Amino acid sequence: MSITLETACELNPQVALRPESFGALAYHYGNRKLVFLKHPDVVAVVRDVADYATLQDALGAHDIQPSRWPSFVEAIDSLAASDIIRVR
Amino acid sequence: MSGKTLATQLKAGLDAPICLTWEITYACNLQCVHCLSSSGTRDPRELSTDQAKAVLDELRDLQVFYINIGGGEPMIRKDFFEILEHAEANDIGVKFSTNGTYITAENARRLAAMNYLDIQISLDGVDAVTNDAVRGKGSYATAIAAMNHLRDANFGQFKISVVVTRHNVDQLDEFKALADSYGAQLRITRLRPSGRGADTWDELHPTQQQQRQIYDWLMKHGENVLTGDSFFHLNAFGESLPGLNLCGAGRVVCLIDPIGDVYACPFVIHDQFKAGSLLGDGGFTKVWKESDLFLSLREPESEGACSACGSYDACQGGCMAAKFFTGIPLDGPDPECVTGHGEELVKSATVSLIPKPSMDHSRPVKINTPRLASSKEAVQRMERV
Numbered sequence: 001m002s003i004t005l006e007t008a009c010e011l012n013p014q015v016a017l018r019p020e021s022f023g024a025l026a027y028h029y030g031n032r033k034l035v036f037l038k039h040p041d042v043v044a045v046v047r048d049v050a051d052y053a054t055l056q057d058a059l060g061a062h063d064i065q066p067s068r069w070p071s072f073v074e075a076i077d078s079l080a081a082s083d084i085i086r087v088r
Numbered sequence: 089m090s091g092k093t094l095a096t097q098l099k100a101g102l103d104a105p106i107c108l109t110w111e112i113t114y115a116c117n118l119q120c121v122h123c124l125s126s127s128g129t130r131d132p133r134e135l136s137t138d139q140a141k142a143v144l145d146e147l148r149d150l151q152v153f154y155i156n157i158g159g160g161e162p163m164i165r166k167d168f169f170e171i172l173e174h175a176e177a178n179d180i181g182v183k184f185s186t187n188g189t190y191i192t193a194e195n196a197r198r199l200a201a202m203n204y205l206d207i208q209i210s211l212d213g214v215d216a217v218t219n220d221a222v223r224g225k226g227s228y229a230t231a232i233a234a235m236n237h238l239r240d241a242n243f244g245q246f247k248i249s250v251v252v253t254r255h256n257v258d259q260l261d262e263f264k265a266l267a268d269s270y271g272a273q274l275r276i277t278r279l280r281p282s283g284r285g286a287d288t289w290d291e292l293h294p295t296q297q298q299q300r301q302i303y304d305w306l307m308k309h310g311e312n313v314l315t316g317d318s319f320f321h322l323n324a325f326g327e328s329l330p331g332l333n334l335c336g337a338g339r340v341v342c343l344i345d346p347i348g349d350v351y352a353c354p355f356v357i358h359d360q361f362k363a364g365s366l367l368g369d370g371g372f373t374k375v376w377k378e379s380d381l382f383l384s385l386r387e388p389e390s391e392g393a394c395s396a397c398g399s400y401d402a403c404q405g406g407c408m409a410a411k412f413f414t415g416i417p418l419d420g421p422d423p424e425c426v427t428g429h430g431e432e433l434v435k436s437a438t439v440s441l442i443p444k445p446s447m448d449h450s451r452p453v454k455i456n457t458p459r460l461a462s463s464k465e466a467v468q469r470m471e472r473v
Binding site for chain 2: 016018019020021022025027029032034036038
């Protein structure tokens, strides 16, 4: 699986987010993976990415500067590898 | 993306633990010579079923996603399944550690029917002689029977949990093969001089040469073997082992004991590391977030004597509990420091000043293992009896 700016994503409904000072913990009740989301901006995007047509729309809505988009694509892609994020 | 590393963030503590151990009873049918909690007999103050359920409700509210249940032998509690079911109903995952005595065919089927449950069978040797010398006569056969029952009930992947000692370190490959033959996952953890482990540390803990052996084995197999990240003191050998390289005590880890006292980690059942009781006002949450002990453990630590050595970043000075119960200052080297710095200190520690566990639930001791009887501690203990 590979996430791009054009992908329509969502937070897996089996995942719970626990806010922490550095960002959040994401816990997947299905595969029992615990993942650290190490920036509040990532948490914000992950939380409501399902409300947008594409990942890029979500990044735009959260005022993430385009220069940071590649790192977000990478982060969301690695979350998809753990099934925390999935393609709609 | 973040300015601070994850390790730095974790050292400052989380809003709630991610690795919480809850020992639900001090009662145990075995008397393992290295028992961290000196278990044996039930404590009359142990939490009631209702109190235990209230603990789970609070952990759910804190979004503690999963807990490790242990003891004593947790399955000895009559309400064991009731506690498990309450956790399951509240979406709290449970991994419990057991010696397997109560995993009958029937109980194995009951456990297999539950969701969201991990089981860890304790085994300290791949043969009865090695295992039973530490865990007691018949305990090897009991553990194997439990594993067979879990397999026959199609429980799925359970875990085999090994405390690495001087006497089983050569069996790591065989442990792995045993786990594989059951479709189980191997977990190996570090021996600590805690509880009764203090009495047997000198003759059970791996030698300096064996420390290297463990490190090399983990470098080769570490990705497929669980360790509870307990061997980070070995990182001073070179490349870091997989896992978090830090002491999580009071930061991401804690222990709730059977009477509701909260300690910094499962290896330091001692007043000095007791943060409070969850039966007090504010419950567990207040202890976790506000206790003086936990707040101090989240402060940046001093490298102390280790600052002169170039390896502190790699080994973090090792394990707090291992130092404490061998009489080494907390800012000194780990007793198993791979450079040998700790060993010298242990030799020079004044025996009478070494802290003892604050509580001991051991049953009256009948020493019958030849190895134990040869230890200095054990001989002293026998003379006192």
